Amino acid sequence: MNSNIILKVEKGRKYSEFLDNNLKRNIVACKQKGILHDLLDVCDASGDAEFIEITSEEGLKILRHSTAHLLANAVVELYPDAKPNTSNEDNNTFYYDFDMNPISIDDFPAIEKKMEEIAKRNEPIEKMVLDKNSILELFKNNPYKTDKINENVRENESSSVYKEGNYMEFCRGPHVPSTGFIKAFKLLSISSTNYEGDINKQKMVRIYGTSFPDKKSLKEFLLRKEEAMKRDHRRIGHEMDLFIFDNERAPGFPFYTPNGAIIRNELINYMKELNEKNGWEDVWTPHVYKEIIWRESGHYDKYKNDMFLFQLSNGDHYGLKPMNCPGHIAIFQRDVHSYREMPIRYSEAGTVYRYEKSGEMGGLTRPRVFTIDDGHGFLRADQISEEVTSLLKMVPFIFNTIMGDSEISYDLSTMDKSHPENYLISYMCLECNQKFEMRAASDELKCQNCGSTSLKEDFSMWDNATENLKSALNNLGLPYKENPGDAAFYGPKVDVHIRDALDRLWQVSTIQLDFFMPINFDLNYIDADGQKIRPVIIHRAIYGSYERFIAILLEHFNGKLPAWLSPVQAYVIPVSENYSGYAEYVHRELGKNHIRSRLDLSQNTISKKIKLIRSMRPSYIIVVGENEKNNGTISVRNRSDRTKTYTINDFINNVDKEIRSHNIKQIF
C-alpha cells in the first residue's frame, strides 16, 4: 500500500518544486528525516525526501485531517456561533468536535453541500508561521483553541496556523495543498462528547465523517460498512438462534441456547486439548468468595465499584469473582512446592462477573458475565522466557487454525515511569533500608516500616519482566509495537490483535507477567538450598473471552462457521412427505456418525424449507426424494449454494474428516 516516491531535494527550495505536474496531482506532503512537511515548505537540508502519495496510509490520514478542517470550515460558515475544538482521524474516518447547539444527521446534507462548495473553489490551504501572541489574538474568541495554543506553544515561540479561505486553524499540519484535493467524502454520524473527555466540562457535538481520494473507494468503504452492519453478531446470533438477552431480568447477561452452547463447548474443548498438549492442567474454581480475597489481591481497592459485592443477612461480605487468578492462587497455596515441580500451570474456562456500567455494554463483546480461557502459570524467574515463548507459539497456531490465515499483531504494554502511582512497584526506604511494595500517589508514599518519606523507586522487577517479554517476541521474530503506559497495575503484558474479514482489528490474547500477586498472597516455593523463593505468575488468555471470540467468529464468517463449530452440520429435508422415511433414515445415519443433523418434516415446499433453513447457516442442506431413495444417495447443497450428489457413506466420511481436521473449507 506504500507507494510513496523518494526524490532528491535541495536545501533552500520548496518541496513542490521537485514535482512534475503529473506527480503534483497525487502527492500531498513530504517527509524528510522522519518529519512531515507541507509541499510549500522550504527544505532545510539537501538529500532524499519521501513524497507522500494521497493513497498511502499517511497520505489518507493527511487527506482525512484536511477533510476534518473542511468540515469545520463549513460548520462555522453555516453556524457562526459554533466553536471548533479539535479533530482526529483513525481507521478510515475522522471526527471534529464543536461547541455548538445540537444538530442532527438531518443537517448533514446542508453541511456536505457547503463542504462540496468550498472544495470546488479549490481554496489553497496555506501555512502561516506566527508568534504565540499573534496566534492567541487570532483565536481569542475560541477558548478551546487558546487552551491548545497555551499547551503547545511556549512563550516567544512561534507555531503554524493554516488559512483556508476565511477559515483559520491552529494546527501542526501537514495538509493537502488545496481544498480541491478533497473529492470524495461523507459525513457518517453524530454523537456527543465532553471537552477533554471530562463529563464536568462543556458538552460538545462530535461529527464523524470519512474521506477518500476518489468516489470509487468511498463507495467501496460505505458498502463495507453496510456489510459490517448486516454482519452484526447480535443479528446473526438471533438468526442462528445462538443466544438471548433477557433485558428485564438480567441485563448484560447472555443466555446460550442449545445451538450457542454447541459453539461455546466446541471452543472450550479445543482449548482443553491444546492446554493439555502445552502442560496446562484443568482446574475449577468457585464463582463466589468472601470479600477478603479481593482485598488481598488488590482488586477490591481498584475495582470495587465494578464488582458484584453483596452482604448476607448474617453480615458476611461476599463478592462474585471478577478475575480467576485468586482462585488459582488458592489452589497453588494448598501445598508446599518444590522448585522441581515448577512451572505449575492451571487453566480453566473461568467465568467472571463485572458490573459494566449501563452505557458500556454491547451484545457479546461487552457483557457483564463472560468466560475467559484463563490460565495462571507459577514460574521460577529462569522459566519466564521459555513459558512466554511457548504461549506466543500457541497464538498463531490457534487463530490460523480457526480463522484461516489471519493477520496477527502484537503489542507490548509497558509501564509509564513518569506515573509510578498507576502501578504496584517496589520502594527502598533511604532511612531504614527496608524494601516494600505499594501503589500510591507520591504525596501518600511513606515507608511501611519507619514512616519515612525519603524513598527510592525500584523498577528492577518491571524492567526484568519487560525484557523477558521483549526477548521472547524477538526470538520468535514477531514484530511488535510498544505501548508505554498501557501495562496492568501489576505488570507488563503482551496483547494480541487479529484482523477480521471486514478489516477490523480485535484484541484477543493477552500474556501478562505479574511479580506482585505472589507478594500480595505471600507465595513461595522451596529452592535447591531449602530457601523460600517467590514465584512469578504469568496470566494468559488466548481466545480472550468466549463471548467476545464467538462474536468475532460470527462476524468474521458471517455466521457460516467451519463445520466443527457449526451448531447444525446437516439439515435433511425430504422433497415431500412420501420421502420422510428415507429422510429420517439419513438423519439417523448422520447422527450415529456424530454429525449434528436436523430434520425438517414440515409440509412446506422444498423451496420454502430452504428459504427458512438458510438463516440457520447449516454447513450442508441435504435434499432427498425419489432419486436419492432409489440409489441410496443424498443431494447435498453447500454454503455457496452449489449441489452435489453423494452416497451416504461418502458424505459421512468426507464431512467427518472435515470436522476432525477443523477444516475451514467445505468438502466441495
Add this chain to the structure above:
RNA sequence: GCCAUCGUAGCUCAGUUGGCAGAGCAGCUGAUUUGUAAUCAGCAGGUCGGGGGAUCGAACCCCUCCGAUGGCUCCA
C-alpha cells in the same frame, strides 16, 4: 455513569393534527404432496417497557423508573 435516539404480537415493523390497536413472517388447524431462496385458506396471538400525571378521551402530550442502540468515559 454522561449525551443523543429508541421501546407496539414470538420476530420484523406500520399506526396521520390525541378519537374503536394493524400488517408480514413464525405458530396452530385444514387443503395441497411438492426437486433446491416464501402453495392456498382459516384460527389464535397485545395491560402499546413499568409507574405516575394533565385531558371527556393517550401507543401518541408531560414527569419518573427500567431497558436497548450509537457515541463519550471506563474495560483488571
